[in-house]
Amino acid sequence: MPQKSFRQALNEALRLEMRRDDGILVIGEDITGGKGATGEQDAWGGAFGVTKGLLKEFGEERVLDTPITESAFVGAAAGAAMTGLRPVVEIMFVDFLGVCFDQIFNQAAKFRYMFGGKAVTPMVLRATFGAGSGSASQHSQTLYPIFTHIPGLKVVIPSNPYDAKGLLIQAIRDDDPVIFLENKMLYDEMGEVPDGAYTIPFAEANFVREGRDVTIIALGRMVKRAMEAAGNLAKRGTECAVLDPRTLSPLDADSIIESVEQTGRVVIVDESYPRCGAAADIAALIAEEAFGALKAPIIKVTPPHCPVPYAPELENAFIPSAARVEAAVARVMEFRR
Amino acid sequence: MATNIHAITMPRWGMTMTEGRVVAWLAEVGDVLSSGQEILEVETEKIANALEASASGVLRRKLIEPQSTAAVGSLLGVIADANAGDAEIEAFVAAHQLRQKSEGAAETSVPAARLVDAIDGRINILSLGDGTATPAVLIHGFGGDLNSWLFNQSDLAAARPVHAVDLPAHGASSIPSGSLSLESVTRAVAAALDDIGVKRAHFVAHSLGATVVLLLTRDMPARVASLSLISPAGLGTQIDARYIEGFLSAERRPQMKQALSALFADPTQVRREMVDEVLRFMRGDGVPAALRGLADNAFPGGKQRLLLRDVVASAAVPVQIIWGEGDRIIPASQSQDLPPNAKVYLIEAAGHMAHLEQAGRVNELLADFMAAADAAEKPTRSAVR
Numbered sequence: 252m253p254q255k256s257f258r259q260a261l262n263e264a265l266r267l268e269m270r271r272d273d274g275i276l277v278i279g280e281d282i283t284g285g286k287g288a289t290g291e292q293d294a295w296g297g298a299f300g301v302t303k304g305l306l307k308e309f310g311e312e313r314v315l316d317t318p319i320t321e322s323a324f325v326g327a328a329a330g331a332a333m334t335g336l337r338p339v340v341e342i343m344f345v346d347f348l349g350v351c352f353d354q355i356f357n358q359a360a361k362f363r364y365m366f367g368g369k370a371v372t373p374m375v376l377r378a379t380f381g382a383g384s385g386s387a388s389q390h391s392q393t394l395y396p397i398f399t400h401i402p403g404l405k406v407v408i409p410s411n412p413y414d415a416k417g418l419l420i421q422a423i424r425d426d427d428p429v430i431f432l433e434n435k436m437l438y439d440e441m442g443e444v445p446d447g448a449y450t451i452p453f454a455e456a457n458f459v460r461e462g463r464d465v466t467i468i469a470l471g472r473m474v475k476r477a478m479e480a481a482g483n484l485a486k487r488g489t490e491c492a493v494l495d496p497r498t499l500s501p502l503d504a505d506s507i508i509e510s511v512e513q514t515g516r517v518v519i520v521d522e523s524y525p526r527c528g529a530a531a532d533i534a535a536l537i538a539e540e541a542f543g544a545l546k547a548p549i550i551k552v553t554p555p556h557c558p559v560p561y562a563p564e565l566e567n568a569f570i571p572s573a574a575r576v577e578a579a580v581a582r583v584m585e586f587r588r
Numbered sequence: 589m590a591t592n593i594h595a596i597t598m599p600r601w602g603m604t605m606t607e608g609r610v611v612a613w614l615a616e617v618g619d620v621l622s623s624g625q626e627i628l629e630v631e632t633e634k635i636a637n638a639l640e641a642s643a644s645g646v647l648r649r650k651l652i653e654p655q656s657t658a659a660v661g662s663l664l665g666v667i668a669d670a671n672a673g674d675a676e677i678e679a680f681v682a683a684h685q686l687r688q689k690s691e692g693a694a695e696t697s698v699p700a701a702r703l704v705d706a707i708d709g710r711i712n713i714l715s716l717g718d719g720t721a722t723p724a725v726l727i728h729g730f731g732g733d734l735n736s737w738l739f740n741q742s743d744l745a746a747a748r749p750v751h752a753v754d755l756p757a758h759g760a761s762s763i764p765s766g767s768l769s770l771e772s773v774t775r776a777v778a779a780a781l782d783d784i785g786v787k788r789a790h791f792v793a794h795s796l797g798a799t800v801v802l803l804l805t806r807d808m809p810a811r812v813a814s815l816s817l818i819s820p821a822g823l824g825t826q827i828d829a830r831y832i833e834g835f836l837s838a839e840r841r842p843q844m845k846q847a848l849s850a851l852f853a854d855p856t857q858v859r860r861e862m863v864d865e866v867l868r869f870m871r872g873d874g875v876p877a878a879l880r881g882l883a884d885n886a887f888p889g890g891k892q893r894l895l896l897r898d899v900v901a902s903a904a905v906p907v908q909i910i911w912g913e914g915d916r917i918i919p920a921s922q923s924q925d926l927p928p929n930a931k932v933y934l935i936e937a938a939g940h941m942a943h944l945e946q947a948g949r950v951n952e953l954l955a956d957f958m959a960a961a962d963a964a965e966k967p968t969r970s971a972v973r
Contacts, residue, residue, distance in 0.1 A: 451871065
């Protein structure tokens, strides 16, 4: 099977879907290099290179390069979706979605419910997230818990190129607004990706690794860190299962409970802030549904409750590391009542 | 001087396997082993299975600890006669390890499958083994792919080239633009074999694949050197239509796991990785529709359309039928009252997938049968000369 980058996988998903359905539009800042800018158009393919080549194949009618006006074009996309188009919006950094909360929370997320199921909003908002690129506090956050909190939104966080393509195709075909979040440190990750179109359903966690001792639940870039930790721990005789929920809303509670019932020990690795975060939410689910299976407290491995630092050493310390995951696993393994 | 020293090596179970993990030894140093006895539990990312002794003798060395991982082809242990000297065994181990070092890269690389042009689309073929013996061709069943031969292909490839084929719209083969039928699939397989220069072969086929090779035998008999049919379709009308429907409509792990469980005598054979792999395949655009088309053609109204017992009866080549006693998809009772030229073997503790579930026994039947067919041909040829 061909090896492709996370970035290429996303580009292929967009391209294949736009060929299949001409109601699909791509909208965003600089996605063709900035409309009206001098120089070669689409030289780079958007700020992160994901939309490269779409302008040439699909034209300006379907690949809309916008001014710096998130609140306007996210609102426009929600309206377009209601009229029957299928917009895919690129938001350069998830942090910028703050200026369009009304469009997302009060409008797009509510249409289906408030119109009694008679309106659908097939819109995808793609945005980068995550620390590690030296982009400081306003361009590095992991805000998926905020969107997960809102009923009516679906929240997708791919961790590898194969999932990125299948989940994005699924998101585009879904009739509800989907927040599709891409960790910016994963764009150059390589993996096996088939050439054709395929889907991955939402609410189906991926059992990345099987293991009998501890369940490590991780999302996005943290899956790699969890796998690194699990590899190191296996050499010392501790077998960890690694579970990637892939979507936070809807959440595959069944697979989480199934794995916890096998191991009885849980470590959750989450790059979002610790308070009201994804880890806290999943920990609560396990405490409610699988308390009887637990042999040790549930441990969360998250950043501290502070903005993402700019200084490289501090930024590095902020992001959960494999070593911290290993220490958490050691704690649950050593726990005695 | 003892001469019987045999290596126990990490097997290759499937084309993507590069290493395996030893879960546990099932024998102790000093135990007397008979060929075929289970000696080692090995686990890969996809499958867990017992490794069988390839020779009889005494287990003289264990060279790997449980819970450790080794590359495909590496030496895991040594079986030898009781009277073989320790020095001899040490020399054998050293020689093997030296050879492994020099060949290491080649041994652990994943063999490459290739896509070849067929009539409508492209067919994926994985070829293992070499030499001038008549090649073997492996044809999987409905909804399967060439990986279903993961326990068989490399074993059989010790004696001859063995080509495992992905049927159209299955595995890594492309989805044809036209609708699928047993006949169109047969023509595509013949075209793909032409492309790789296989004019004549021993055919080993499972389930729906068996109907395909029976059609091939009927329409292009010169291509066929022998027929080994495992739980074949084409010999009776009955088939479990609920399985076909359950497989085609399963969208999630629990439903697919339940569907696949019907394939095995021991349902614990269906691990999550297997379920995930099948679901990944079925989630490709166009795959469910193509497979439903083929099912409608092959099993209209929940019955098998083609009955080809007369092809078996009139076959000019050796035919053997291998059937898991516990087959819940196509009942093993269809092996009764077959034309007398067909040798029938019922396999204990196996369901519809005898070649997976009882690989050792099935491999032995296949290898012996093909060797006998080759040997039977030789005198005729020299007589002609």
